[in-house]
Amino acid sequence: MTHYAIANLSNVRMGAEIVEYLERIDATLAPYDGHFIVHGNQPEHLEGEWPGTLIVIEFPSYEQARGWYDSPAYQEILPLRTGNSDGVTMLIEGVDRDHVATDVLG
Template identity: 60%
Template sequence: MTAYAVGHLTEVDTGPAIVGYLEGIDATLALFSGKFRIHGGQPEKLEGDWLGHLIVIEFPDIQAARAWYWSDAYQDIVALRTDNSKGHIFLIEGVSDDHASIEVLQSRSAAWNSLF
């Protein structure tokens, strides 16, 4: 199942460290078939307020996403981002192409229960 690394960065100090991070991240993703799907951009706000930048990186599965995040290659550059930005980063599995929204109620998965 496809998985995603998602970042919502609310503050970024766009100095030399962030430039170094951006120059290095693509090579770390290639090792795990990671691909940017959303990388900043100006959202068209329809409801509510939005502050910050959204980043979504797609991986073939959650194992590849975890392996990328904890890889030596990524760990070598991650402090360039964490020391120069604030926000939230997480990994999450996608859903199948035939997913129906009602399935979240039917399955009552641990992930769903943790929301309440």
């Protein structure tokens, strides 16, 4: 089942370390078939406020998502981001295209 790595970053301190992180992250995703589906675009706020920037990366499976996050290549660059921003990061399973809202009741 498709899994997503989701982050909400705030207080990003742009500088050489964040630039290096951005230059290197794509190479860490490739072996796990991960790719960005949301990254850095400004949302249109319809209700409420969302502090920060949303990032969503799609992976074909949990194993690939977790493998990417735990990989030596990603762990090597992770401090470049965590040392220069605040945020929350998580992995979450997606749903099938035939999912309906009431599926969560059963």
